[in-house]
Amino acid sequence: MHPPVPSRSTPPPASAGPAPLLATVVGAARRRARRDGDRQVDTAHLLHALVESDPETRAAFDGEQRVTRVLGYLVQRSIGYGLRWQRSAEGDGAPSPLPAARAGEGAGRRTARWSPAAAAALEEALRRAAARGEEHPRGLDLLAGLAADPTSRAGEVLRHAGIDPPVLGARALALAAALALPEGDIRSLPDARF
Numbered sequence: 347m348h349p350p351v352p353s354r355s356t357p358p359p360a361s362a363g364p365a366p367l368l369a370t371v372v373g374a375a376r377r378r379a380r381r382d383g384d385r386q387v388d389t390a391h392l393l394h395a396l397v398e399s400d401p402e403t404r405a406a407f408d409g410e411q412r413v414t415r416v417l418g419y420l421v422q423r424s425i426g427y428g429l430r431w432q433r434s435a436e437g438d439g440a441p442s443p444l445p446a447a448r449a450g451e452g453a454g455r456r457t458a459r460w461s462p463a464a465a466a467a468l469e470e471a472l473r474r475a476a477a478r479g480e481e482h483p484r485g486l487d488l489l490a491g492l493a494a495d496p497t498s499r500a501g502e503v504l505r506h507a508g509i510d511p512p513v514l515g516a517r518a519l520a521l522a523a524a525l526a527l528p529e530g531d532i533r534s535l536p537d538a539r540f
Contacts, residue, residue: 388460392468397420419507467492471490474490
């Protein structure tokens, strides 16, 4: 008898911990950027990989309907409004024009650059984990880092999906703190609504 094949949404084994999860998210974001023809890994790539990979992150959205709506907007990045993102870089100021990747251009080349906002979100995740005394950040730390910049592409996607980024960020931080308690006591999680 063969063991069941894990689905895409199957969480990593409990012994894997947050470090392999974050590595999975970063790797998936890089692959998504390459597949989308983007020259940078941006906050929307990170958000997409995070929501697909981490059940704790999905729980912070307070309902599958919100998760579905966010994923719907993220899927659209390769069609519709996402095409304009291929021609610009996510950054603090006005977007820097970048040529859109042609079919087959750079196939097999690794996306090496991170947008400033994506790099800041990853740094924030590491800082938040360290503040709790944890060696590795959780997906919730990264979610809070992504939500901290409502002007980023991830912030734009969240707003389009009807989610207030600061409220989501606060909820993610509260859930991460509760999960860090000895028994993962989530009774202290605020009942914030979007």
